[in-house]
Amino acid sequence: MATTSASFASFSVILRPSSSNPQFFLFNVAPRTGTSHSRTRSTRFRCSAGQTGFFTKLGRLIKEKAKSDVEKLFSGFSKTRSNLAVIDELLLYWNLADTDRVLDELEEALLVSDFGPRITIKIVENLREDIFSGKLKSGNEIKEALKRNVLELLTSKGSKTELQLGYRKPAVIMIVGVNGGGKTTSLGKLAYRLKNEGAKILMAAGDTFRAAASDQLEIWAGRTGCEIVVAESEKAKASSVLSQAVKKGKELGFDIVLCDTSGRLHTNYSLMEELISCKKSVAKVIPGAPNEILLVLDGTTGLNMLPQAREFNDVSSINAF
Ligand SMILES: Nc1nc2c(ncn2[C@@H]2O[C@H](COP(=O)(O)OP(=O)(O)O)[C@@H](O)[C@H]2O)c(=O)[nH]1
Ligand SMILES: [Mg+2]
The missing domain is CATH 3.40.50.300 (P-loop containing nucleotide triphosphate hydrolases)
Known part of the structure; x- marks a missing residue:
């Protein structure tokens, strides 16, 4: 050994x-170095000329699969992005009288973007408190506060993280x-x-x-x-x-x-x-x-x-x- x-x-x-x-x-x-390949490995990956067609086809299939995986991933992201883009529009025209309606729609946008009910309610209620206490006075300030809230939730440490x-x-x-x-x-x-x-x-x-x-x-x-x-x-x-x-x-x-x-x-x-x-x-x-x-x-x-x-x-x- x-x-x-x-x-x-x-x-x-x-x-x-x-x-x-x-x-x-x-x-x-x-x-891995240039010279360290074992006999087992070179045998395993040896490819004769007659097999080229097969490998070309295999390569193409792998590429197509990888492309569809990437597309799936990015379509997931873009769906979330378009859900979240609603928030931009909502806050652009925000005024105090509209707060409840805007916060309801914000809640919905967060939920469909997979934030989960507990986190969503926490974020929305934090914002509601800050709006009605006068801390947040414009759509832009609400948006910044929303970003801060999400960032805090993502970066705040729970229990011990060391192994x-x-x-x-x-x-x-x-x-x-x-x-x-x-x-x-x-x-x-x-x-x-x-x-x-x-x-x-x-x-x-x-x-x-x-x-x-x-x-x-x-x-x-x-x-x-x-x-x-x-x-x-x-x-x-x-x-x-x-x-x-x-x-x-x-x-x-x-x-x-x-x-x-x-x-x-x-x-x-x-x-x-x-x-x-x-x-x-x-x-x-x-x-x-x-x-x-x-x-x-x-x-x-x-x-x-x-x-x-x-x-x-x-x-x-x-x-x-
Ligand atoms: N983009 C990205 N791809 C990853 C990450 N971790 C793993 N992968 C890819 O996800 C695929 C599955 O990973 P693998 O470790 O084999 O998953 P397992 O089946 O759970 O062992 C592989 O193609 C990895 O390259 C990551 O952090 N980011
Ligand atoms: Mg594995």
């Missing part, structure tokens, strides 16, 4: 069965969320940040459902210079991969094990059950682990984030999102 940074230069992916369980491998992935990693090593962080929400990407970013802070990080490829999910995590391990545990067998359970990784982390003195998991719809109960078994399997190795369960949410999801957060919290007691 290669664990030292000195060994990074010699290989990009080295597979060696662990002594305790031959089903799993600890990968030590080199930061609570405890004193036992390794600390275990599990990343959970729905499919395509950005779990693996967030794990990569987190690994980069924690590594720069001096932590020795082990990644665990707990997404055993999605094709090439562990390859994706391997790329992040390469980029960040972290080590990674993946399942060799396609039938391996996510809970076993994670518990094996935590065992490795413990044996080899890692500071943090970052556990990737498969995406699951919060309404799919059997997959949510699997998350519970992942959590339990990790706790068997280190009592009290995982230290943190982080829910990754796609910022464009809107209010559907709430049921997602609720369901994930019910089964896995998330610590942050």
Whole structure:
């Protein structure tokens, strides 16, 4: 098992069965350099001339899919923007006698823009108070106050935001969320940040459902210079991969094990059950682990984030999102 940074230069992916369980491998992935591609990789991506047509077609399909995803995203933004543009018009012609009607319409515009009832009422009532107490005297002042209110709500800190990693090593962080929400990407970013802070990080490829999910995590391990545990067998359970990784982390003195998991719809109960078994399997190795369960949410999801957060919290007691 290669664990030292000195060994990074010699290989990009080295597979060696662990002594305790031959089903799993600890990968030590080199930061990508021009010369570090392994034999496995070049074989995997070799493309003969006869396949060019297929790849051109595949490339075109991927481009079309990406284009439609981007269009969907921006049409979502532009819908919100046009909902919010109503506010500009409302406030342009505001006068004191019209306050109740304008605030009712403002309330509606905020609600259709996914602000949620609690926040909307808070914003509108703050504005009403300031208008009637004479603090806000023009449409422009109301607009500025509205911006300040939204900014304050977005930036005010709730509970503690630092990761609570405890004193036992390794600390275990599990990343959970729905499919395509950005779990693996967030794990990569987190690994980069924690590594720069001096932590020795082990990644665990707990997404055993999605094709090439562990390859994706391997790329992040390469980029960040972290080590990674993946399942060799396609039938391996996510809970076993994670518990094996935590065992490795413990044996080899890692500071943090970052556990990737498969995406699951919060309404799919059997997959949510699997998350519970992942959590339990990790706790068997280190009592009290995982230290943190982080829910990754796609910022464009809107209010559907709430049921997602609720369901994930019910089964896995998330610590942050
Ligand atoms: N624009 C943007 N895209 C992201 C972000 N995080 C992830 N993605 C993209 O969202 C897609 C799904 O991300 P991934 O990490 O694989 O999601 P997972 O299925 O939850 O692990 C990928 O194409 C990522 O590049 C982000 O913060 N911003
Ligand atoms: Mg993923």
